[in-house]
Amino acid sequence: MINYLDRGTIASNGVNGKKRTCDDKGICKSGSGIQGDFDLTNFQDGLLSSAFMVGLLVSSPVFASLAKSHNPFRLIGVGLSVFTLATAGCGAAPSFWFIAICRMLVGVGEASFISLAAPFIDDNAPISQKTAWLAVFYMCIPTGIAFGYVYGGLVGEHLNWRYAFWGEALLMFPFAVFGFVVKPLQLKGFSSVESKKALTPLETVSAVTDDLDASKVKGPILVGGDGISADELNKTSKSLGIHNILNRLSQFGKDMKVLLVDKVYVVNVLGYVAYTFVLGAYGYWGPKAGYNIYHMKSADILFGGITVVCGIFGTIAGGFILDHMSATINHAFILLSGATFLGAISCFSAFCLKNLYGFLVLFAVGELLLFAAQAPVNFVCLHCVKPSLRPLAMAMSTVSIHIFGDVPSSPLFGVVQDHINNWRTSTLMLTSIFVLAAGFWFIGIFLPSVDKCTDENETQVSPNPMVDMKTLPDGNGDKGPAEVQDSNFRPPC
Numbered sequence: 001m002i003n004y005l006d007r008g009t010i011a012s013n014g015v016n017g018k019k020r021t022c023d024d025k026g027i028c029k030s031g032s033g034i035q036g037d038f039d040l041t042n043f044q045d046g047l048l049s050s051a052f053m054v055g056l057l058v059s060s061p062v063f064a065s066l067a068k069s070h071n072p073f074r075l076i077g078v079g080l081s082v083f084t085l086a087t088a089g090c091g092a093a094p095s096f097w098f099i100a101i102c103r104m105l106v107g108v109g110e111a112s113f114i115s116l117a118a119p120f121i122d123d124n125a126p127i128s129q130k131t132a133w134l135a136v137f138y139m140c141i142p143t144g145i146a147f148g149y150v151y152g153g154l155v156g157e158h159l160n161w162r163y164a165f166w167g168e169a170l171l172m173f174p175f176a177v178f179g180f181v182v183k184p185l186q187l188k189g190f191s192s193v194e195s196k197k198a199l200t201p202l203e204t205v206s207a208v209t210d211d212l213d214a215s216k217v218k219g220p221i222l223v224g225g226d227g228i229s230a231d232e233l234n235k236t237s238k239s240l241g242i243h244n245i246l247n248r249l250s251q252f253g254k255d256m257k258v259l260l261v262d263k264v265y266v267v268n269v270l271g272y273v274a275y276t277f278v279l280g281a282y283g284y285w286g287p288k289a290g291y292n293i294y295h296m297k298s299a300d301i302l303f304g305g306i307t308v309v310c311g312i313f314g315t316i317a318g319g320f321i322l323d324h325m326s327a328t329i330n331h332a333f334i335l336l337s338g339a340t341f342l343g344a345i346s347c348f349s350a351f352c353l354k355n356l357y358g359f360l361v362l363f364a365v366g367e368l369l370l371f372a373a374q375a376p377v378n379f380v381c382l383h384c385v386k387p388s389l390r391p392l393a394m395a396m397s398t399v400s401i402h403i404f405g406d407v408p409s410s411p412l413f414g415v416v417q418d419h420i421n422n423w424r425t426s427t428l429m430l431t432s433i434f435v436l437a438a439g440f441w442f443i444g445i446f447l448p449s450v451d452k453c454t455d456e457n458e459t460q461v462s463p464n465p466m467v468d469m470k471t472l473p474d475g476n477g478d479k480g481p482a483e484v485q486d487s488n489f490r491p492p493c
Helices: 002-011 033-037 042-050 052-066 072-091 096-114 117-124 127-138 140-158 161-181 201-211 230-260 263-294 299-325 329-352 356-371 374-383 387-420 423-431 433-445 481-487
Strands: 221-223 226-228
Touching: 002 042, 002 096, 002 140, 002 161, 033 042, 033 161, 042 096, 042 387, 052 072, 052 096, 052 230, 052 387, 072 096, 072 117, 072 161, 096 117, 096 387, 117 127, 117 374, 117 387, 127 140, 127 299, 127 374, 140 161, 140 299, 230 263, 230 387, 263 299, 263 329, 263 356, 263 374, 263 387, 263 423, 263 433, 299 329, 299 356, 299 374, 329 356, 329 374, 329 423, 329 433, 374 387, 387 423, 423 433
Parallel strands: none
Antiparallel strands: 221 226
16 A cells, blocks of 8 residues: 555645746746656656666566565565655755656565565465455556545645655665564465475585575685585585575576476566556546646546445445356456446446546546456466466566556656547547457457466475485484475465
């Protein structure tokens, strides 16, 4: 909620502001907000709204990969700490480039939990309510953005735009701390990240090189009765470090290949990209389009209010409906294609009407149907891949919908509007893209789909390459690889 509150805050008039303008007579009006304080062009101002993508794009695969060897909540704590420092930096920014860099780092916060929180929820939710729990989580996207408009407007108007960012940092700080102090929790599909506590003698060599600053070690270290010098530990540490990085890159490439050849996953993400393309442009241009088409006096409040109400009820309803239908991938595609197609017709019809009240009713119905897709589309992402790939699947889905969806849609809509200079026609053209999203998800109904969340043949991923090796005798008998795997046996989803 706080992450997406930030997205709405920087777009609000109170924080974003307006640039300094001068009329033909040379009379100038001072600017306000970020744009006014830093004298930004519209292009520079637009860059700030999309700068988070840099941090999100770079760090999403990193967090998804590290989840195999580090506790997910610790990673979330790291990401939210970066978010906290970055938003505080935005409030203290002395120049455009400083705030632009801080906006890039804000994306690290979203990246840390968007790929890890959903699998955690999926693991811990009751079987009959999995999609409903996901719905509550994804309900925070439209709700957070809408609250951000209000929060940024109030703080920017009564205090200063900088205080809005400092307020965000204070709000997020307790959650960043919680990520570090909460009891370690494990995602299904991964072996215990606490396994170092039970390392055998042979594994201790690897653990020491990872956790100990060998440059400070003097004299031999005894392992299994043999002496190992500090120099040997240093060499071993460097060798294992390089080998570990190469292994991670190789595994990342293999995992990406698995995702790209999974037809269910690809079709689901393509539909999600088209869906997000329209919603992103709605979020940025909707109030302005409503003002120009229907001459709304309070377009921000009307669009914000509709988004909050429909976002909450639509998203939660979508989750409960899928659970009631029996949550399967096939049923999810049926709900996705049906709700999106009907929502597209309703919104298209709304923009065809000339009566304001008729528009508001049909547009609200359309958004209610469209937001019902939030939980099912992420349910498919989580369940069409095996458990160990869920963080990467969520990360790549999020990166894709931003790169090809809401980030380019706003400027592209602006180009179209500049060219045809007709708000109604431009908005109808944009809304028709919802049909493309419904089409992709309709194709998914006919694809062979298996819920891989219950794939019991998946090999556990170990954070330490030594874990799978047969251990040395310790006087109590030998322990082979099979017993190591049994100790990490994963229960079904």
